[in-house]
Amino acid sequence: MTINQYAIIGLGRFGVSVARRLHEAGQQVLGIDINEERVEDAELYVTHAVVADTTEEKALTSIGIGNFDCVIVAIGNDMQSSILTVSLLKELGIKKIIAKALGKRHGQVLDKVGADWIIYPERDMGERVANQLLSPNMLNYIELSKDYSIEEIMIPPKMANKNLRDLDLRAKYNVSVIAIVRGVDIIISPSPEQLIEQEDILVMIGHRKDIAQFSNIE
Numbered sequence: 001m002t003i004n005q006y007a008i009i010g011l012g013r014f015g016v017s018v019a020r021r022l023h024e025a026g027q028q029v030l031g032i033d034i035n036e037e038r039v040e041d042a043e044l045y046v047t048h049a050v051v052a053d054t055t056e057e058k059a060l061t062s063i064g065i066g067n068f069d070c071v072i073v074a075i076g077n078d079m080q081s082s083i084l085t086v087s088l089l090k091e092l093g094i095k096k097i098i099a100k101a102l103g104k105r106h107g108q109v110l111d112k113v114g115a116d117w118i119i120y121p122e123r124d125m126g127e128r129v130a131n132q133l134l135s136p137n138m139l140n141y142i143e144l145s146k147d148y149s150i151e152e153i154m155i156p157p158k159m160a161n162k163n164l165r166d167l168d169l170r171a172k173y174n175v176s177v178i179a180i181v182r183g184v185d186i187i188i189s190p191s192p193e194q195l196i197e198q199e200d201i202l203v204m205i206g207h208r209k210d211i212a213q214f215s216n217i218e
């Protein structure tokens with residue numbers, strides 16, 4: 001895996017989660033916060049942490065922010081600081097700026113000032129919870145568009161020990177299996193003869209409604 005340099009601005013709940021995960025995965029992570037206490041606490045889960053007010057251009061340049069591959073702006077409630085920080089990062093030529101938005105309007109402004117990827121944690125998590133309720137056997141999903149997704153689905157018990165040809169999921173449910181997760185192994189592009197086992201997880205692509213229907217089979 002390539003090691004990238006990440007800077008996380010704002011070490012609240014969201015920023016800390018991002019930083020911790022990246023750090024666990026062996027990435028170089030710099031944590032930045034205006035609050036000294038938060039910076040002290042961060043020493044445990046980042047490579048390095050500094051106190052700085054990122055709405056000041058000088059503070060950003062003295063950190064050497066230009067050397068980072070990706071900067072994540074996780075400033076929460078202070079919308080003005082979040083917007084100002086993103087616009088400064090854009091001016092300083094940061095290639096990948098990810099920013100957390102509190103709502104739609106905030107997100108639109110972040111987009112205008114140059115954020116490359118805008119995250120709406122509460123909206124996205126809410127959707128995730130609703131999707132999980134609609135598809136109880138779903139473990140994980142990637143949204144491809146409003147209607148289509150790739151989802152990991154636990155197989156209904158009655159489908160175990162049959163092969164993909166016999167199950168005929170494309171004709172019966174209008175979904176395609178692109179991979180099978182079996183314990184620590186993954187079978188990519190399974191053949192029609194592939195036997196499905198009890199504990200298998202199917203990675204399928206299709207219309208969300210069709211996958212939801214499949215995932216509700218008892």
Ligand code: ADP
Pocket residue numbers: 009010011012013014015032033034035038052053054055074075076077078081
């Ligand atoms: P969350 O909802 O993720 O917990 P918070 O709003 O609690 O988010 O956290 C945002 C963090 O961003 C806080 O720790 C705050 O000190 C920090 N922050 C706010 N403004 C600035 C700024 N101008 N420069 C650096 N850090 C900032």
